Amino acid sequence: MVSLVVNGKIREIDAAPDTPLLWVLRDSLRLTGTKFGCGIAQCGACTVHLDGEPVRSCATPVSAAAGKKVTTIEGIGATRAGKAVQAAWIRHDVPQCGYCQSGQIMSASALLAKKRAPSDADIDAAMSGNVCRCGTYNQIRAAIKDAAASAKGA
């Protein structure tokens, strides 16, 4: 048994300690907003936060999350940065197929939580681990800047 705090709720999961957190979230907890893309931390679709830090859940054993706060796309709207990012995503109509966008939003939220006004270089550094096959990168960049501006005004 592994005990996790996911989006503020304590969850007890019967899983081997080396099971990737991704599959515990999806197959055990049915939190399907976190996506499977590559399985080797190359695409960022599975990004979640562990104690506020972005991690690739496909390459994070569930044992590494024990005792930590796990935040997923289903819970990120409850944070100040996450709320601003999601609102900006909607204003900018960012998603196309949408499959990578949970991971993009999780990476962007972690960036904004740390940097109130990220530069282009900051955005490149924080977001280049997240692949978007539909090519929404320019809209993601614009939405992050808008989220930063709106959060500052809030």
Next chain:
Amino acid sequence: MRAKPMNASRREFLKASAMAGGGLIVGFTLPGATRLAQGAAKEARMSAYLRIAPNNEITVVCGLSEMGQGVHTAIPMLVAEELDADWSRVRVEQAGVDQAFANPIFGMQATGGSTSVRGHWEPMRKAGATARAMLIAAAAEIWKADPAECRTERGMVIHASGKKLSYGQLADKAAKLAPPKDVKLKDPTQFNLLGKSGTQRLDTVAKSTGKAKFGLDVYLPGMLTAVIAYPPVPGGKAASVNDAKAKAVPGVRRVVQIPSGVAVLADGYWAAKLGRDALEIQWDHGANASLSSEGISKMLSAGAAAGGAVGRNEGDAKAETPAKKIEAEYEAPYLSHSCMEPLNCTAWVRKDGVEIWAGTQSQGPAQGILAQVAGVAPGKVKVNTMYLGGGFGRRFAPDPVIGATVLSKITGKPVKLVYSREDDTRGYFYRPASVTRMTGGVDADGRATLFTASVACPSIMEGSHFMKLPPDGVDEFGVEGIRDCPYDIPNLRVEYSRQEPGGIQVWFWRSVGHSQNSFFLESFIDELAYAAGKDPFEFRRSLLGKQPRCKGALELAAEKAGWSKPLPAGVHRGIAVVFSFGSWCAQVAEVSVAADGAPKVHRVVAAVDCGMTVNPDIVRRQIESAIVYGLTAALYGKITFKDGRVEQSNFHDYRMLRMNEMPKVEVHIVPSTEAPGGIGEPGTPPIAPAVANAMFAATGKRIRKLPLLG
């Protein structure tokens, strides 16, 4: 992807009926096909295109698959425009599999070939206009007024006297009326929604909150998750299997051999994956164990040198003796689509039929195929279309839906078949590799007088299993983008030689044949411009006198890019223009090249003439998306073979363009009153040649083999 167009007259007779809980349904009754599709008894059920509820909510039912291209917004906009609906009350619902939703261009329910708006521009507007006419008639009856005294606006019928009734208030009454046989559609100058910016996508909120449900997000009670160990060489099969260790993995329930490989079924993906890792399989590699990319290149090159079936022949290319002649061989590799969502399908074969849940581009064909697989009537196959995490043509292929259905039939349980990223990358259905030899010539004044192309590549038509090579032996996907060369060159000849290396399944990849042929043609035209001593833009322009829309797109891109204006030191421009899927797209790429030869694309300026638009914001995003897709392939994309095996496996060795490599993109739309063209694909073909041409401008070195980074 072409098939017989369906009989358009079937759509001309829209039907109406009342909703169970009150309200109006406008739809379409197709007795035979509907019964077939729904398994209903004798009475034909009406397939709804549109429902208007008493609470004023308007639901547009869309038979097309949403894979990012925005069709779940565009189709409702077509209906809403003619209905004069209140857009804020419009929602979209995915249709099941139903011949009433056959794509008018294909004659089957499927999404691809950039056909959705082209095929539905009129029928969906007609559905909206029909409902509007019935709502007006209902209001006129209530008011005992002449319908001509009534107008509509934002979900209301308004009488000249100022009286108003909402569509929801009128829906019950309208449902009792007969739909008009003929309705007049708006003149485009009357459009309020179509062609205007500012209408947001209907799927944005679900896709920004993790709530959108893709194929992989389907969970059914008692469901098993399957992964398959596939033969590592095309055409191979398992000679012997020791599954003892796999079955010992906690959570693994079954190991079964099926035609495509050895499947491990388990409680969840991770157990299935660990089970597969533990399989001990001796493979019989079959005939293709020595397949190599070097061998494939040689085979294609020999085919291109030998020539083949004649696809176009004007003037006398063989007799022409130009003042200056150039000749070159170009090559493009196999490519994987690599959708963000790995391929998958959930199937449940029950006594009463088959039900699948999948992000598929081809509901209609899947219904027929799965009926055969499961041994049931087509009407017993139900398809639940989920959001597609990318499609690009790959989700037109039937392999995941067949695999899941076979496994559910064997186990009697619902089965979710999942491709790992490695399975997806190595799962074939590739854009074909191609080698093309071209010759070109100019006269003493630098005017082009000769162009020939000899294309050698596998046949998608034959590989598709739903088309055949035409009698002339020319695969239309093998030569598209080169046979339709828009330039006015008097002596022009295109040949096609079918070559099929090692049984590699080829398939439709965003923009299909144009994806490689436009690179060949637009690079070679650039070579010809330099041979003629002409500016590449002016040279193209001079050959497009008979192609005003092509020339218009080219000129707009050049103008917006400031073609003749100076650039920062080290930055160079390349240009290309391509007609595909009913639209013209020209692009100018601004590129610098590092000392090691690696290009950096700084900015892309695109101009597109796609006729009238539905949603210009989505049009611009689709062109930008297509540029990223094409640029990724141009820079990095290649699937290669060694000892019969695919060498690439995941994103570390099949590279994707990332945020830090993303150029600025500007998209300009040519104002037009012409019929709509396609938009999902036309942005992809021009980017590879535009970048390659800019690299030549920068370095003087012509790259004739993709990818550009080698």
